[in-house]
Amino acid sequence: MSDVKIRLHGLSKIFQTRDGDFTALEPMNLEIPTGCFFMIVGPSGCGKTTLLRILAGLENPSSGTLEITKPAAGRPSNSMVFQGDSLFPWMTVFENAAYGLRMRHRPEGEIRDVVGHYLQRTGLARFHRSYPHQLSGGMRQRVSIARAFSNDPDILLMDEPFSALDEQNKILLQEELLRIWEETRKTVMFITHSVDEAVTLGDRIMIMTAHPGRAKQIVDVPFERPRRVLELRARPEYGELVYSIWGHLRDEVQRARALDEGRAS
Amino acid sequence: MMKASIWRLSQGNLERLLNFASPILLLLLWEACARINVIDVRFFPAPSKIFTQLLVLVESGLLWKHFYASMERLFWGFLFGGLPALVLGVSMGLNRTLRMLVEPLISATYPVPKSAILPLVLLIFGLGESSKIVMVGIGIFFPIVINAMAGVLEIHKIHFDVAQNFGAGRWQVFRTVALPGAMPLILTGVKLGIGMGLVLISIAEMMGARSGLGFMMWSAWEIMAVETMYVGLIVIAILGIVFTQLITEIENLIVPWKRGR
Numbered sequence: 001m002s003d004v005k006i007r008l009h010g011l012s013k014i015f016q017t018r019d020g021d022f023t024a025l026e027p028m029n030l031e032i033p034t035g036c037f038f039m040i041v042g043p044s045g046c047g048k049t050t051l052l053r054i055l056a057g058l059e060n061p062s063s064g065t066l067e068i069t070k071p072a073a074g075r076p077s078n079s080m081v082f083q084g085d086s087l088f089p090w091m092t093v094f095e096n097a098a099y100g101l102r103m104r105h106r107p108e109g110e111i112r113d114v115v116g117h118y119l120q121r122t123g124l125a126r127f128h129r130s131y132p133h134q135l136s137g138g139m140r141q142r143v144s145i146a147r148a149f150s151n152d153p154d155i156l157l158m159d160e161p162f163s164a165l166d167e168q169n170k171i172l173l174q175e176e177l178l179r180i181w182e183e184t185r186k187t188v189m190f191i192t193h194s195v196d197e198a199v200t201l202g203d204r205i206m207i208m209t210a211h212p213g214r215a216k217q218i219v220d221v222p223f224e225r226p227r228r229v230l231e232l233r234a235r236p237e238y239g240e241l242v243y244s245i246w247g248h249l250r251d252e253v254q255r256a257r258a259l260d261e262g263r264a265s
Numbered sequence: 266m267m268k269a270s271i272w273r274l275s276q277g278n279l280e281r282l283l284n285f286a287s288p289i290l291l292l293l294l295w296e297a298c299a300r301i302n303v304i305d306v307r308f309f310p311a312p313s314k315i316f317t318q319l320l321v322l323v324e325s326g327l328l329w330k331h332f333y334a335s336m337e338r339l340f341w342g343f344l345f346g347g348l349p350a351l352v353l354g355v356s357m358g359l360n361r362t363l364r365m366l367v368e369p370l371i372s373a374t375y376p377v378p379k380s381a382i383l384p385l386v387l388l389i390f391g392l393g394e395s396s397k398i399v400m401v402g403i404g405i406f407f408p409i410v411i412n413a414m415a416g417v418l419e420i421h422k423i424h425f426d427v428a429q430n431f432g433a434g435r436w437q438v439f440r441t442v443a444l445p446g447a448m449p450l451i452l453t454g455v456k457l458g459i460g461m462g463l464v465l466i467s468i469a470e471m472m473g474a475r476s477g478l479g480f481m482m483w484s485a486w487e488i489m490a491v492e493t494m495y496v497g498l499i500v501i502a503i504l505g506i507v508f509t510q511l512i513t514e515i516e517n518l519i520v521p522w523k524r525g526r
Contacts, residue, residue, distance in 0.1 A: 056430050080430045086423045090445040090522045099441070100431040131522040151431060 005187045006032040010064035013050050023212040024050045037188045039202030043256035047213025048191045052157050056080045071154035079153035081144050081161045087132040093143050094128040100151030118146040121180050138169040158190040175229050182226050195245050207248045210256035217248050310492050318492035334476035342401020350409035355443050358417020375407050380468050387473045397469045404465040405458035412454030416447025449523050452516050459508045
């Protein structure tokens with residue numbers, strides 16, 4: 001975990017809107033080591049999704065630089081697990097999960113093996129011919145995860161992938177994600193608004209301020225791996241860490257709320 | 266559960282029976298009225314007479330000749346009008362600049378009644394095959410181009426983000442996102458276009474052709490062969506039904522993800 005995978009230097013994002021410039025992200029410096037499960041928590045509207053979209057290449061920064069260590073030839077730099085329904089409704093589960101590999105013209109035999117493996121790991125093997133509308137929300141999100149892992153990217157970007165799920169499904173999927181991640185130990189950048197989720201999954205947590213988005217604090221998570229979600233949550237150190245992060249976050253959530261109310265009135 | 270489904274099935278059959286029964290009843294009524302001269306048989310010849318004329322036309326090979334001529338024009342019209350419409354419509358959905366450039370042209374020309382430009386088309390393309398093909402092409406072009414564009418615009422933005430993030434190139438985005446995503450509306454456009462195509466081929470063949478179902482009906486009118494006119498009408502109506510049914514089948518085949526939604 002010594003070498004740096006992602007390095008941001010003075011990275012910022014300003015959107016031009018009709019009411020003038022809107023600063024989504026203040027200049028940010030950040031280094032993320034290779035193999036780190038990096039969590040970002042912050043109130044809604046803190047620019048965390050913007051940051052992830054810049055890393056995914058879906059948005060350009062307004063200033064600053066973004067350095068990402070180049071992956072080995074032929075491998076994609078990053079794959080994103082999007083928030084909400086991002087599966088193609090016109091493709092089967094298998095075709096959805098195979099999307100990245102197909103776009104890179106990998107041989108069909110390899111696609112079958114790799115996608116088959118991750119559909120197995122996410123418990124979807126039986127459903128490979130189903131269409132997304134035939135699946136539950138949790139299953140759809142699992143396909144989305146299988147799609148990202150099958151693509152074998154250097155970095156995984158996850159944008160609140162579990163936020164729309166109920167608590168039981170969320171815990172199950174978190175365990176599944178950790179299990180799959182243990183196989184590869186890819187660098188992960190994971191956005192959430194749930195402090196529990198951040199502490200459960202992450203090696204390191206960045207707390208962001210309400211807009212304009214800024215890194216407020218970075219906290220290391222000391223828990224050993226592999227982790228079991230429920231066992232971890234039963235430990236007193238877990239509760240203490242969640243509580244202390246909440247302490248940092250509470251002011252920001254209240255500030256965000258005040259800003260929202262100010263805008264609404 | 267079982268009981269309910271059997272009941273539903275029998276009700277479905279009953280409805281199908283009624284669907285068949287009403288046109289047959291109408292035909293019988295028509296036949297009876299024609300035989301007892303309640304209706305003017307110069308305009309409404311008995312169905313049996315029309316059917317006899319149908320057999321005569323089939324035997325002489327005349328119906329087949331006209332049918333084939335119309336089908337050939339429809340086919341080329343569909344191809345030359347439909348394919349460019351598909352590519353242009355989807356591209357307009359994908360590319361904002363192209364949309365801004367072309368959309369005003371389409372909105373300006375779309376309301377012009379297609380039949381009103383027939384004289385112009387005849388003038389430009391002459392009395393040969395091309396003028397008929399152009400008319401059909403124009404008819405199918407508009408519904409497909411408009412629906413294809415609307416279909417792409419309806420695709421959720423997140424799908425394009427996914428394609429970009431997973432490294433899809435321009436052509437791959439077209440093939441894996443825009444085209445399949447817009448396909449349900451494109452097929453609606455094809456259905457509308459087929460209706461329009463049949464209207465226009467009839468008119469075009471009446472005005473400037475020496476073959477085709479439209480010509481057959483028009484020349485029948487000129488010699489007051491009313492039965493032959495009805496034969497032409499029936500064949501065109503059946504064509505419309507068959508084409509629409511065909512598209513519905515194709516729909517089930519290539520957009521299975523829309524079924525049961």
